[in-house]
Amino acid sequence: MRALLEILEVTSMATFVAGLTLNVLLLYLIHKHSTKELGTYKYLLEIFAVYDIFLVLMHFVTNPKVIPSRTGFSVVSDRDFGWQVS
Secondary structure, X not given: OHHHHHHHHHHHHHHHHHHHHHHHHHHXXXXXXXXXXXXXXXXXXXXHHHHHHHHHHHHHHHOXXXXXXXXXXXXXXXXXXXXXXX
16 A cells, blocks of 8 residues: 555656656746747637646645545545644
C-alpha cells in the first residue's frame, strides 16, 4: 500500500511539472510564433492555457482526494494548511 501511495505522489508531481511546462511553452509559442492566419483564435488559446496553469497550481496546492459513498461523494484537501479545528 505504501508503494502505491508513493507512485501516486510521484505521478502527481510529474503531472504538475508537465502541465506547467507545456502550458508555459504553449504561451511562448503563441506569443512568438503565431501567424496572422491564427487571428483571434490565439486569444482563446491563451485563455485556455492560463486557466489550465491556474488549475494545475490549485490541484498541486490542495492535493484533492475523492471520498466515495453509496449516495454520493465528497472532495477534500490532503494538505495541512496549519488550520486547527476547535
